[in-house]
Amino acid sequence: MIIKKFDSSIWTGRLDEEDGLGGLRLHQIITEYTAELACSKVLVGFESDEGVARNKGRVGAKNAPNEIRKALANLPVHFDHEKTKVSDYGNIVCDDKMLEMAREKQIEIVSKIIENNQLPIVLGGGHETALGNFLALAKHAPSITIINIDAHFDLRKPNPISTSGTPFYEMHDYCKSNNMPFQYLVIGLQENGNTQALFNRADEFGTQYIMADEIHANLNQVLDQLKQFIAQNDTIYLSLDMDVFDGAFAPGVSAPSINGLTPFQVKYLIKLLLNSGKVKLFDVVELNPTYDIDQRTAKLAAQMVNEIIKYLY
Ligand SMILES: N=CN[C@@H](CCC(=O)O)C(=O)O
Ligand SMILES: [Mn+2]
Numbered sequence: 001m002i003i004k005k006f007d008s009s010i011w012t013g014r015l016d017e018e019d020g021l022g023g024l025r026l027h028q029i030i031t032e033y034t035a036e037l038a039c040s041k042v043l044v045g046f047e048s049d050e051g052v053a054r055n056k057g058r059v060g061a062k063n064a065p066n067e068i069r070k071a072l073a074n075l076p077v078h079f080d081h082e083k084t085k086v087s088d089y090g091n092i093v094c095d096d097k098m099l100e101m102a103r104e105k106q107i108e109i110v111s112k113i114i115e116n117n118q119l120p121i122v123l124g125g126g127h128e129t130a131l132g133n134f135l136a137l138a139k140h141a142p143s144i145t146i147i148n149i150d151a152h153f154d155l156r157k158p159n160p161i162s163t164s165g166t167p168f169y170e171m172h173d174y175c176k177s178n179n180m181p182f183q184y185l186v187i188g189l190q191e192n193g194n195t196q197a198l199f200n201r202a203d204e205f206g207t208q209y210i211m212a213d214e215i216h217a218n219l220n221q222v223l224d225q226l227k228q229f230i231a232q233n234d235t236i237y238l239s240l241d242m243d244v245f246d247g248a249f250a251p252g253v254s255a256p257s258i259n260g261l262t263p264f265q266v267k268y269l270i271k272l273l274l275n276s277g278k279v280k281l282f283d284v285v286e287l288n289p290t291y292d293i294d295q296r297t298a299k300l301a302a303q304m305v306n307e308i309i310k311y312l313y
């Protein structure tokens with residue numbers, strides 16, 4: 001396992017010097033993360049698709065963190081960059097099937113960022129990225145509400161090891177052994193993306209879920225429902241799996257969705273969650289650049305990350 005330090009050569013883009021501060025783009029304000037730096041958001045890449053390989057999926061997600069950075073680089077700055085400082089840690093690399101070892105490093109790094117009262121924005125990686133993130137937050141919060149915007153439950157039982165399909169099962173295990181409530185909500189679920197066994201396990205674990213169809217039928221009603229749900233909770237861990245989007249918007253994933261969500265729907269779900277002020281950890285996972293078309297999925301992931309970057313933390 002190695003760490004790839006901050007790479008300034010990724011953060012390049014258009015320069016509109018004639019427009020002064022009004023012409024700024026993200027590549028001009030992102031800085032390298034150092035422990036002493038006063039910043040509020042920290043990007044951390046988790047270069048892994050070992051979980052996807054173990055889950056019989058299509059590999060390629062390990063190349064996602066830098067593709068998301070490239071798509072972020074050119075986005076215009078629509079926030080006060082003096083108040084909202086964003087930095088980039090670099091990438092944790094999972095190679096030679098050493099997922100468990102990379103995860104230990106991930107827990108250490110993400111936990112440190114949380115300890116500094118900064119918001120970690122973790123760029124996966126397959127959904128195996130989620131477990132290390134949760135375990136890092138669990139060091140600091142007695143109770144966590146897990147919100148996963150995903151076409152899938154990812155509640156598979158490790159058979160026998162951790163994969164991209166098992167992280168929320170493993171979080172349930174952790175909660176059980178540590179006397180923590182397991183509070184898990186999946187948003188954007190697809191009936192055809194999950195077997196009956198997974199629905200049964202979700203029920204057994206008290207998992208709540210909102211189907212993609214419910215969001216298509218009435219987004220405003222879902223937003224109201226969500227507002228009530230998060231009012232009862234304090235610490236939110238938000239995970240975004242890119243396969244929740246329809247395959248037309250997000251072809252670059254391991255398992256593309258039919259009847260998936262639109263960028264508009266997901267953006268407003270994220271905005272509502274952020275406005276609660278309770279989101280303490282965010283990750284975006286499952287972008288697979290190998291299957292992307294014209295950076296469509298990478299750009300979509302970057303725009304969702306930019307929603308998190310823009311919000312005042
Ligand atoms: N992160 C993984 N999610 C899905 C993949 C489904 C598929 O490959 O079709 C799962 O395991 O259920
Ligand atoms: Mn997933």
Ligand SMILES: [Mn+2]
Nearest residue numbers: 151152241243
């Ligand atoms: Mn998924």
